[in-house]
Amino acid sequence: MAEHTGVKTMSCQSAFIYTEKFQQYKFRDDHPFNQIRVKLTYDLLKHAGTLTDQQVMTPRIATDDEIQLVHHHKYVEAVKQASQRNMSESEIIEYGIGTEDTPIFDYMHEAAATLVGGTLTAVDAVINGPYDHAVNFGGGLHHAFVRKASGFCIYNDAAIAIKYIRQHTNYKVLYIDTDAHHGDGVQWAFYDDPNVCTLSIHETGRYLFPGTGNTNERGRLGGYGYSFNIPIDAFTEDESFLEVYQNALSTIAEYFNPDIIVTQNGADAHAHDPLTHLCNTMNIFEEIPQLAHQIAHTYCDGRWIALGGGGYDLWRVVPRAWAQIWNIASHFEPLSGALPQDWIDTWSEKSPVTLPTTWRDESGIYNEIPRKNEITEKNRISLEKSLKLIKNQQKYT
Amino acid sequence: MLVEEIMKKEVITLLPNNTIKEALELLNHHHIRHIPIVNEDHNVVGIISDRDIRDAAPSTLEEKQNQDILNHNINSIMTSPVITVHPLDFIEEIASVFYEHEIACVPVTKDQQLIGIVTEKDLLYTLIQLTGIHEQSSQIEIKVPNRAGILPNITKIIGERKTNISSVFIYPDQQDRSQKIIVLRIQTMNPMPLIDELKEQGYDVLWPNIPGLRQ
Ligand SMILES: [Zn+2]
Ligand SMILES: [Zn+2]
Numbered sequence: 001m002a003e004h005t006g007v008k009t010m011s012c013q014s015a016f017i018y019t020e021k022f023q024q025y026k027f028r029d030d031h032p033f034n035q036i037r038v039k040l041t042y043d044l045l046k047h048a049g050t051l052t053d054q055q056v057m058t059p060r061i062a063t064d065d066e067i068q069l070v071h072h073h074k075y076v077e078a079v080k081q082a083s084q085r086n087m088s089e090s091e092i093i094e095y096g097i098g099t100e101d102t103p104i105f106d107y108m109h110e111a112a113a114t115l116v117g118g119t120l121t122a123v124d125a126v127i128n129g130p131y132d133h134a135v136n137f138g139g140g141l142h143h144a145f146v147r148k149a150s151g152f153c154i155y156n157d158a159a160i161a162i163k164y165i166r167q168h169t170n171y172k173v174l175y176i177d178t179d180a181h182h183g184d185g186v187q188w189a190f191y192d193d194p195n196v197c198t199l200s201i202h203e204t205g206r207y208l209f210p211g212t213g214n215t216n217e218r219g220r221l222g223g224y225g226y227s228f229n230i231p232i233d234a235f236t237e238d239e240s241f242l243e244v245y246q247n248a249l250s251t252i253a254e255y256f257n258p259d260i261i262v263t264q265n266g267a268d269a270h271a272h273d274p275l276t277h278l279c280n281t282m283n284i285f286e287e288i289p290q291l292a293h294q295i296a297h298t299y300c301d302g303r304w305i306a307l308g309g310g311g312y313d314l315w316r317v318v319p320r321a322w323a324q325i326w327n328i329a330s331h332f333e334p335l336s337g338a339l340p341q342d343w344i345d346t347w348s349e350k351s352p353v354t355l356p357t358t359w360r361d362e363s364g365i366y367n368e369i370p371r372k373n374e375i376t377e378k379n380r381i382s383l384e385k386s387l388k389l390i391k392n393q394q395k396y397t
Numbered sequence: 398m399l400v401e402e403i404m405k406k407e408v409i410t411l412l413p414n415n416t417i418k419e420a421l422e423l424l425n426h427h428h429i430r431h432i433p434i435v436n437e438d439h440n441v442v443g444i445i446s447d448r449d450i451r452d453a454a455p456s457t458l459e460e461k462q463n464q465d466i467l468n469h470n471i472n473s474i475m476t477s478p479v480i481t482v483h484p485l486d487f488i489e490e491i492a493s494v495f496y497e498h499e500i501a502c503v504p505v506t507k508d509q510q511l512i513g514i515v516t517e518k519d520l521l522y523t524l525i526q527l528t529g530i531h532e533q534s535s536q537i538e539i540k541v542p543n544r545a546g547i548l549p550n551i552t553k554i555i556g557e558r559k560t561n562i563s564s565v566f567i568y569p570d571q572q573d574r575s576q577k578i579i580v581l582r583i584q585t586m587n588p589m590p591l592i593d594e595l596k597e598q599g600y601d602v603l604w605p606n607i608p609g610l611r612q
Contacts, residue, residue: 032587100558101585143533143586150533151586181586184533207605209586210533234605274589277605 012302014330015057015125015134017118018042022138024111027103032275032312033152038137040319040347041326047340050327057125059136062116062160069163070156070189075147076109079154083108096149112154115139119157120164122305126260127169132302133293133329137322140264140309142183143210151181151209158264158307159189162196165260171303174258174295175199176249178288179266179309180276182213182229186264192223197256201245203269203276204231215385228252230386233375234277240376241269241284244383246291253295255390260300263292266309267321271366275312279369281361285321286334293328304329315351320359335359400491401484403523404505404513410435413442413472417453420445420471431502431516434475439510443475444502450474481506484513488523491515529564529582537588539579540570540601551579554594560585578603 022035045051067076078095081087082104092098097108105111115138122134142158143151162173175190175198177183183200190196205211219227230244265288271279289306296304306325311318324334336359344355369375384391410433411420420432424447434443453474454466481504482491491503495517505513541547548567555562563582570576583591592602 032589098559099585100560100590101587205530207536209535211530211536211582212533275587 011331012132012329013130014055014326015122015129015131016042016045016051016055016326016330017059017122017125017134017136017138018056019058019114019118019138021111021114022118024107025115025138026111027105027152031103031152034314035138037311037314037318037322038308040315041137041322043346044319044323044340044343045326047343047346048323048327048335049340050323050331050335055330057121057134059114059118059121059138061110062113062120062155062157066120066160066164067113067116067155069167070146070159071144072147079112079149080109083110095147096145097154101152102149102154108154115141116155116157116160119161119305119307122307123161123164126303126305127165127171133296133304133306135306135322135326135329137265137308137325140179140266140307141185142177142179142264142266142309143181143185145185145188150185152310153185156185156189158183158262159186161305161307162186162190162262165262166195169259171259172256173197174253174256174261175264176261176292177201177264177266177309178245178269178284179264180269180273180278181208181266181310182210182231183264184210184212187213187217187227187229190223191219191227192221194219194222194226196223197226197228197252197258199228199230199248199252201230201232201241201248203236203278204233207234208276215382218389225389226256228386230379230382232278232379232382235279235369235371236375236379237279237369237372238281238283240379241278241280242287243376244379245284245288247383248387249291249295251387251390253299255393258295258299260303260305261292261296262305262307263289264307264309265289265322265325267311267313267318268309270311270313270317270321272313272317273311275310279366281365282317282320282324282359283361286324286328289325289328290334293332315347315353316356320356324359398488398523398527399484400482400486400488400505400515401513403488403519404484404515405519406513408433408504408511408514410511411445411471412436413475414470416468417450417471417474418467421450421467424450431514433479433504433511433514434471434477435511441479441481441504441506441511443472443477444479444504445471445475446502449476479504482515483507488520492520492524495520527564528566528580532563532582532584533586534563534582534584535586535588536580536582536605537592538603538605539581539595540576540603541579543569543575543577547577548579550598551581551595551600554598555581555583555591558591558594560591 118136119139122136125131125134139157141153144153144156177200182202213229501517561584
């Protein structure tokens with residue numbers, strides 16, 4: 001532990017935001033977005049012995065004013081009315097509600113406001129409380145727009161949290177999004193803001209939702225040069241993913257010099273994920289938070305908020321991936337070896353797939369990728385294009 | 398889509414007896430690459446590009462001779478006659494004009510008068526918009542037999558799922574001319590149930606469609 005770069009003390013104070021109420025955010029039984037992931041993660045950590053009751057913090061619910069830091073009041077009203085079934089289909093559809101992706105459910109506003117509250121509780125713990133790091137795996141809903149629900153996201157807790165940080169502090173915020181989908185909602189919310197730098201690494205929008213996230217989306221006006229996008233090819237594997245991530249994050253952190261980082265840790269870039277086409281393994285979910293943690297200590301006096309996000313292999317992938325973020329935030333290192341047998345026994349009957357038995361994936365979870373070298377090369381080119389502005393600046397200073 | 402829907406209506410022009418120097422200044426000032434040359438009646442009599450000037454005066458900073466050239470009238474180096482298009486032309490037609498004549502800009506004229514301009518860049522931007530990428534959406538591609546009645550079957554299946562379509566285009570399969578590929582951008586993050594249903598109904602869904610990488 002002592003050799004951990006930039007970490008000054010033996011242990012970091014970390015808060016784990018959790019409530020059973022996260023389960024209320026549920027569209028339908030067969031909908032891919034399912035917050036049972038958060039419960040499975042919590043339970044895995046409890047059984048692994050790396051999460052104590054003292055570290056768990058019960059979140060508050062977000063107020064309307066807080067939600068309206070990002071969202072239009074008419075949209076918030078529409079979400080409330082739709083929850084009560086007080087609006088016609090044609091009225092709500094313009095707000096992106098009542099679609100297959102974001103169907104109406106009871107207490108929709110309250111459930112969504114609870115996720116936002118979780119993320120704001122995490123922010124408070126770090127900017128006002130004694131905590132270095134705080135995680136809210138109930139949050140990270142990066143697709144929601146100012147007046148539109150989208151991609152399973154009703155309120156954009158990540159964008160609200162960043163506005164909230166900016167309202168209460170003068171911190172420069174670095175937002176790091178490693179969900180397999182482009183972090184569009186957060187990007188557009190801060191597109192002209194030079195105090196908020198966004199980095200999104202995602203599968204190319206050629207096939208995948210939402211379709212944006214090109215290297216040439218760099219921000220506008222004063223915010224030009226503070227929005228970074230690296231689209232990576234379908235079938236990208238660990239090595240290439242990590243090359244892009246580590247290069248991009250180190251370079252951008254040095255250039256931007258943030259005071260706090262917010263990470264969106266969607267776990268849908270895994271080979272098992274049913275909605276995406278990347279071929280990563282658990283390996284990346286150990287490396288992603290380790291570098292983020294290091295950056296937080298090097299530049300931000302430790303201030304790091306980690307959020308959840310996508311992740312649709314609910315049983316095999318997400319619990320392990322998110323548990324490792326916590327393990328790193330609270331104990332510097334990911335766990336290895338066997339998963340706690342108690343956890344496997346508790347959930348194996350409910351799981352439609354065979355649960356993994358170790359923290360790492362076994363080899364051979366996907367077939368060999370025939371055009372691996374070309375994919376790696378193409379990802380490298382995207383990385384270069386995305387970082388071109390920074391590299392050019394470095395050359396002339 | 399028609400030329401008049403995508404053309405720029407404010408056009409920077411010069412007269413044939415303006416100097417090359419004036420043209421160069423305008424190009425630099427407005428960050429443009431072409432200037433139509435008109436006469437007093439606003440008829441297009443020529444066009445000048447940044448390349449024409451570079452060809453005429455390659456190193457404008459150094460040599461005196463080049464400085465002299467800059468004082469010449471534009472009509473000494475402008476391209477004439479000019480290929481023009483009509484506001485009611487289809488944008489696909491100007492795409493082939495650009496391709497065939499290897500040019501990157503056309504003035505738009507009506508009654509012999511200049512009323513607009515379209516560049517290759519404007520056209521490309523419009524084509525990108527037409528592929529539906531400007532709306533949050535996923536793309537799926539379906540390989541289908543090349544015969545009547547297939548597309549409505551597919552759009553019906555999508556419509557029944559209350560999923561909005563952002564764009565559709567269809568092109569012939571390069572390997573097999575008896576087949577076509579239908580490309581759809583649809584407004585959902587989860588195309589899987591739709592893909593399953595299409596497959597159940599016997600359609601060949603390519604998602605994603607990268608040669609050598611079908612899993
Ligand atoms: Zn730490
Ligand atoms: Zn995602």
